[in-house]
Amino acid sequence: MKYLxxxxxxxxxxxxxxxxxxxxxxxAHTPYMDMLARKGQCGMLVTVPDGFHPGSEVANMxxxxxxxxxxxxxxxxxxxxxxxxxxxPGDMAMRCNLVCIENDLLKNHxxxxxxxxxxxxxxxxxxxxxxxxxxxxxxxxxxxxxxVIRGGDxxxxxxxxxxxxxxxxxxxxxxxxTEEARSTAxxxxxxxxxxxxxxxxxxINQKRRAEGKDPANSIWPWSPGYxxxxxxxxxxxxxxxxGAVISAVDLxxxxxxxAGLRVIEVQGATGLYDTNYEGKAAAALEALRTDDFVYLHxxxxxxxxxxxxxxxxxxxxxxxxxxxxxxxxxxxxxxxxPVTIAVLPDHPTPCAYRTHTAEPVPFLIYYPGIEADSxxxxxxxxxxxxxxxxxxKDEFIRILLNGKx
Numbered sequence: 001m002k003y004l005x006x007x008x009x010x011x012x013x014x015x016x017x018x019x020x021x022x023x024x025x026x027x028a029h030t031p032y033m034d035m036l037a038r039k040g041q042c043g044m045l046v047t048v049p050d051g052f053h054p055g056s057e058v059a060n061m062x063x064x065x066x067x068x069x070x071x072x073x074x075x076x077x078x079x080x081x082x083x084x085x086x087x088x089p090g091d092m093a094m095r096c097n098l099v100c101i102e103n104d105l106l107k108n109h110x111x112x113x114x115x116x117x118x119x120x121x122x123x124x125x126x127x128x129x130x131x132x133x134x135x136x137x138x139x140x141x142x143x144x145x146x147x148v149i150r151g152g153d154x155x156x157x158x159x160x161x162x163x164x165x166x167x168x169x170x171x172x173x174x175x176x177x178t179e180e181a182r183s184t185a186x187x188x189x190x191x192x193x194x195x196x197x198x199x200x201x202x203x204i205n206q207k208r209r210a211e212g213k214d215p216a217n218s219i220w221p222w223s224p225g226y227x228x229x230x231x232x233x234x235x236x237x238x239x240x241x242x243g244a245v246i247s248a249v250d251l252x253x254x255x256x257x258x259a260g261l262r263v264i265e266v267q268g269a270t271g272l273y274d275t276n277y278e279g280k281a282a283a284a285l286e287a288l289r290t291d292d293f294v295y296l297h298x299x300x301x302x303x304x305x306x307x308x309x310x311x312x313x314x315x316x317x318x319x320x321x322x323x324x325x326x327x328x329x330x331x332x333x334x335x336x337x338p339v340t341i342a343v344l345p346d347h348p349t350p351c352a353y354r355t356h357t358a359e360p361v362p363f364l365i366y367y368p369g370i371e372a373d374s375x376x377x378x379x380x381x382x383x384x385x386x387x388x389x390x391x392x393k394d395e396f397i398r399i400l401l402n403g404k405x
Contacts, residue, residue, distance in 0.1 A: 043388030074225025232260025
C-alpha cells in the first residue's frame with residue numbers, strides 16, 4: 001500500500017448567503033471528491049490545538065500528526081529548512097513578508113502578489129542596507145521571505161499580516177513578552193520602519209505604482225522560533241520508508257524536510273489560482289512509483305479566501321477536483337499496487353473573514369476495497385456524519401497509515 005494526501009489549503013469555509021446558504025465545498029462542482037467520499041470513509045479533523053493560532057504551519061503539522069506543544073517553533077524555521085538555511089544555535093528565524101502599507105494601513109499581506117523576480121531585487125537591497133553579522137534577509141518566493149537574527153529572543157508577540165487586512169499597522173508592531181526579549185522587539189520594529197524608508201521610492205515600487213499595482217513598501221516579520229526537533233515520518237511509521245512533498249510554498253516544503261520527505265519542484269507552481277495543477281498531479285504520480293508517501297499541497301484556495309473572492313475560491317476548489325484529483329484517481333485506478341488517497345484542507349479560510357479559523361475540517365480516506373460509510377458527498381456538513389467522527393492529534397495520520405487508531 002502507498003499513501004497520497006491531497007491538501008487544498010484553506011478549502012473549508014462558512015455558509016455563504018449568495019450561494020443559497022451553502023459552503024463553497026457544498027456549492028462547488030466536485031464530482032471526484034464526492035465520488036471518493038461515497039466510496040470511502042469520512043470524518044472531521046481538529047488541526048488547530050487549543051492555545052495555537054490557526055496558521056498553516058500549525059495545521060499542516062497537525063495533519064502529519066506532530067505533537068504541536070512539543071515541537072512547534074513557528075513558521076520561520078520551517079521556511080528556513082525549505083530554503084536550505086541551516087540555523088545555528090542562538091539563531092532566531094522569522095517569516096518576513098513583503099507587504100503594502102497605504103495611509104498607515106496594512107493594505108495587504110502580499111504586496112499585491114509581487115512576483116518572485118521583483119521581490120528578489122528588493123530583498124537583496126534590504127540585505128545590502130540593513131543586513132549585518134546579526135541580521136540576515138534570505139530570498140524566498142513571491143512575498144514570502146526569511147529574516148534570521150543571531151541571538152534573537154523568540155518571546156515576542158507578532159501579528160500575522162494576513163490576519164489584519166486594512167488595519168492600522170503601528171498598533172500591530174512587535175511587542176516583547178519578556179524583559180529579555182525587549183531588545184529583539186525593538187530591533188524588529190526598527191527594521192520594519194527602516195524598510196519603509198528604504199523601499200518607498202525604490203525603482204521596483206515606482207514601476208509597480210505606475211502600472212497600477214500595490215508597492216512592496218514594507219517588511220513584516222512574524223512567527224519567530226528556533227530550530228525544531230521533529231522526527232521523520234519514517235521513524236514513526238515503518239511502512240513509510242520514503243516520501244515526497246509537492247508544494248509551491250516554502251513553509252510546506254520546510255515541514256516536509258523536517259518530516260524526512262524529499263522536496264519536488266514543479267515548474268509553474270505558483271501558490272495561486274494560476275498554479276500548474278496538471279504538473280503537480282503528474283509529479284505526484286511519478287513520485288508514487290518510487291515513494292511510499294506523497295504530500296501534495298495546493299495553496300490556491302487559501303489565497304482566494306484571503307482575498308475574500310467567493311467566485312475565485314470556487315474556481316480553485318473545482319480546479320483541484322478536475323485537474324488534480326481526476327487524473328490522479330483515474331491513473332491510480334489502473335495500478336496493481338493499491339494507493340490510499342486522502343483529501344482535506346488544513347484549516348478554513350472563510351471568504352467573509354479573509355483569514356484562517358480554527359474549526360475542524362472535513363476529510364475523506366479512500367483505497368480500493370475500503371468499506372464505505374454513509375457519507376454521500378464531500379463537504380463540511382456531510383463529513384460530520386462520517387464514521388470517524390471528530391479526530392484530534394495524530395489520530396488521522398494513524399488511521400491513514402495504519403488503517404486504525
